[in-house]
Amino acid sequence: xxxxxxxxxxxxxxxxxxxxxxxxxxxxxxxxxxxxxxxxxxxxxxxxxxxxxxxxxxxxxxxxxxxxxxxxxxxxxxxxxxxxxxxxxxxxxxxxxxxxxxxxxxxxxxxxxxxxxxxxxxxxxxxxxxxxxxxxxxxxxxxxxxxxxxxxxxxxxxxxxxxxxxxxxxxxxxxxxxxxxxxxxxxxxxxxxxxxxxxxxxxxxxxxxxxxxxxxxxxxxxxxxxxxxxxxxxxxxxxxxxxxxxxxxxxxxxxxxxxxxxxxxxxxxxxxxxxxxxxxxxxxxxxxxxxxxxxxxxxxxxxxxxxxxxxxxxxxxxxxxxxxxxx
Amino acid sequence: xxxxxxxxxxxxxxxxxxxxxxxxxxxxxxxxxxxxxxxxxxxxxxxxxxxxxxxxxxxxxxxxxxxxxxxxxxxxxxxxxxxxxxxxxxxxxxxxxxxxxxxxxxxxxxxxxxxxxxxxxxxxxxxxxxxxxxxxxxxxxxxxxxxxxxxxxxxxxxxxxxxxxxxxxxxxxxxxxxxxxxxxxxxxxxxxxxxxxxxxxxxxxxxxxxxxxxxxxxxxxxxxxxxxxxxxxxxxxxxxxxxxxxxxxxxxxxxxxxxxxxxxxxxxxxxxxxxxxxxxxxxxxxxxxxxxxxxxxxxxxxxxxxxxxxxxxxxxxxxxxxxxx
Numbered sequence: 001x002x003x004x005x006x007x008x009x010x011x012x013x014x015x016x017x018x019x020x021x022x023x024x025x026x027x028x029x030x031x032x033x034x035x036x037x038x039x040x041x042x043x044x045x046x047x048x049x050x051x052x053x054x055x056x057x058x059x060x061x062x063x064x065x066x067x068x069x070x071x072x073x074x075x076x077x078x079x080x081x082x083x084x085x086x087x088x089x090x091x092x093x094x095x096x097x098x099x100x101x102x103x104x105x106x107x108x109x110x111x112x113x114x115x116x117x118x119x120x121x122x123x124x125x126x127x128x129x130x131x132x133x134x135x136x137x138x139x140x141x142x143x144x145x146x147x148x149x150x151x152x153x154x155x156x157x158x159x160x161x162x163x164x165x166x167x168x169x170x171x172x173x174x175x176x177x178x179x180x181x182x183x184x185x186x187x188x189x190x191x192x193x194x195x196x197x198x199x200x201x202x203x204x205x206x207x208x209x210x211x212x213x214x215x216x217x218x219x220x221x222x223x224x225x226x227x228x229x230x231x232x233x234x235x236x237x238x239x240x241x242x243x244x245x246x247x248x249x250x251x252x253x254x255x256x257x258x259x260x261x262x263x264x265x266x267x268x269x270x271x272x273x274x275x276x277x278x279x280x281x282x283x284x285x286x287x288x289x290x291x292x293x294x295x296x297x298x299x300x301x302x303x304x305x306x307x308x309x310x311x312x313x314x315x316x317x318x319x320x321x322x323x324x325x326x327x
Numbered sequence: 328x329x330x331x332x333x334x335x336x337x338x339x340x341x342x343x344x345x346x347x348x349x350x351x352x353x354x355x356x357x358x359x360x361x362x363x364x365x366x367x368x369x370x371x372x373x374x375x376x377x378x379x380x381x382x383x384x385x386x387x388x389x390x391x392x393x394x395x396x397x398x399x400x401x402x403x404x405x406x407x408x409x410x411x412x413x414x415x416x417x418x419x420x421x422x423x424x425x426x427x428x429x430x431x432x433x434x435x436x437x438x439x440x441x442x443x444x445x446x447x448x449x450x451x452x453x454x455x456x457x458x459x460x461x462x463x464x465x466x467x468x469x470x471x472x473x474x475x476x477x478x479x480x481x482x483x484x485x486x487x488x489x490x491x492x493x494x495x496x497x498x499x500x501x502x503x504x505x506x507x508x509x510x511x512x513x514x515x516x517x518x519x520x521x522x523x524x525x526x527x528x529x530x531x532x533x534x535x536x537x538x539x540x541x542x543x544x545x546x547x548x549x550x551x552x553x554x555x556x557x558x559x560x561x562x563x564x565x566x567x568x569x570x571x572x573x574x575x576x577x578x579x580x581x582x583x584x585x586x587x588x589x590x591x592x593x594x595x596x597x598x599x600x601x602x603x604x605x606x607x608x609x610x611x612x613x614x615x616x617x618x619x620x621x622x623x624x625x626x627x628x629x630x631x632x633x634x635x636x637x638x639x640x641x642x643x644x645x646x647x648x649x650x651x652x
Contacts, residue, residue, distance in 0.1 A: 073400075076577070078576070078577040078578075079578065080577075081579070082579025082580050085579065085582055086579065109375075113439075114580050114581070115581070115584065141597045155587075245401075245406065245409075246406075246577060247409075248409025249405055249442060250412075251412055300537070
């Protein structure tokens with residue numbers, strides 16, 4: 001039978017958090033990325049619930065029906081981690097497994113790093129654990145005379161909002177496909193944004209829907225972001241340097257709990273500067289990494305592009321935790 | 328001889344940090360409080376060195392010959408703990424025991440909380456580990472129609488600076504005396520600052536420039552502190568207080584987390600800190616939050632300046648704790 005997904009709002013860490021939940025059993029928390037929603041986990045909510053887990057996917061801070069604080073400094077990684085610890089407290093759960101995709105993966109990895117007593121295992125999709133670098137991140141992001149790294153483009157409040165807020169449907173249709181495994185041949189690799197002219201080709205004709213994306217999906221995202229705008233999500237990027245400062249105490253600290261990393265072979269994140277080093281170093285900083293799964297032909301939207309494979313890998317990992325000695 | 332105190336500057340967590348150090352052996356890091364200096368550990372540096380430890384006391388961020396970043400948000404507890412992790416890295420030390428007094432104690436407790444892999448033991452003087460509370464701290468600090476808790480008085484940039492920097496030697500003498508064990512009796516105002524007139528309006532009642540210095544404090548000591556603060560001002564130290572609410576926000580991920588390494592807590596029974604709101608419940612129950620708390624030592628008659636007022640007893644207790652680790 002179909003597992004019913006229920007919705008409610010809790011109050012924790014000073015904000016109201018909307019969450020989708022399903023199933024009963026050991027708790028699994030699912031953290032979405034940019035620009036996404038609880039809805040990005042719609043396939044996993046059902047699959048994990050049917051496999052015997054209690055699954056909770058919040059709209060993360062700044063997104064959907066969760067609060068969107070005004071001040072940029074309310075979007076540090078520490079606020080996100082506080083939200084996730086507060087979520088466990090609000091649910092009355094001593095422990096959970098935490099999974100995340102894209103920016104949500106960074107939240108999940110650090111939740112496990114900071115609070116192994118609360119997050120006893122971690123699953124990262126697309127983005128691996130990245131050890132803190134020696135330089136302030138925005139000072140070493142790519143830039144040329146003609147173009148800048150998209151994370152630099154996102155820094156100035158209002159600039160990226162103006163583009164995205166006017167082209168919501170394109171973000172979730174052509175934009176989403178362009179970073180998936182189904183990107184059209186000749187698509188410019190995602191990353192650099194031209195300094196002059198339009199940053200993105202919003203006017204390009206929308207490609208046909210691949211099997212994993214429907215009109216209804218695009219409609220759902222479009223309706224939510226038309227209502228909320230993208231500012232909350234961009235504000236995460238506006239704390240990259242602040243996060244780097246605040247993470248100084250944790251330099252060299254490992255993620256000590258069992259972990260699983262899954263990414264698409266065609267995910268642009270895999271080609272980001274420095275990512276080859278982070279992926280090579282993964283076992284060094286995540287010594288209990290059980291597996292790295294690279295999905296052939298899959299792009300950035302891991303759990304939406306390959307719902308069956310991702311859910312199966314997650315369930316296998318989760319079931320393995322119950323039978324293995326603790327780390 | 329090995330107990331000579333040497334000075335050098337290292338780079339840690341992107342700032343230049345001045346250290347005093349002595350001895351060789353397992354590393355012990357000593358974090359001073361407000362408004363102090365590496366000099367507050369002058370008695371511990373040689374004693375720990377002679378007992379077989381490498382003792383190092385930095386001028387903490389904002390103080391002395393360590394850098395004083397301009398922006399207030401550069402003084403969060405995460406910056407301060409980051410400095411201590413960076414200090415270990417700069418010294419090439421995998422691990423250390425960390426001790427702190429006054430504001431240095433929260434740095435030490437949180438260093439042990441956040442990095443039990445780097446800080447294998449913790450010693451807190453005056454200020455116990457305080458678990459994160461449910462509400463923003465400044466919203467629950469004492470205030471009346473006439474007066475505010477001194478930590479609220481410290482919040483507005485420039486106000487306390489102007490008062491303290493007016494006559495620095497006198498301010499240092501009064502500060503070191505007025506919350507020491509020698510101060511005969513404090514008025515009912517406790518640590519409250521009148522809304523009109525500021526802290527110094529309590530000259531002669533609660534904030535006293537003593538006719539003679541207590542035995543543990545010399546004119547040379549006062550002159551050392553006065554010289555440092557005449558050069559640096561008090562903004563760096565006051566900026567720590569201006570991050571109390573920000574610290575509370577940023578520490579949300581650690582709500583309910585315990586300090587898991589072996590710990591020692593020492594305070595004077597005449598220290599005003601042990602009479603702060605809530606301390607009467609916290610101190611007897613500290614082991615709930617610091618399960619490996621080996622001992623709580625309350626020094627009779629001792630005031631706030633624990634390791635300066637009772638150098639010999641504090642040294643002995645620290646060395647005993649260190650040797651048993």
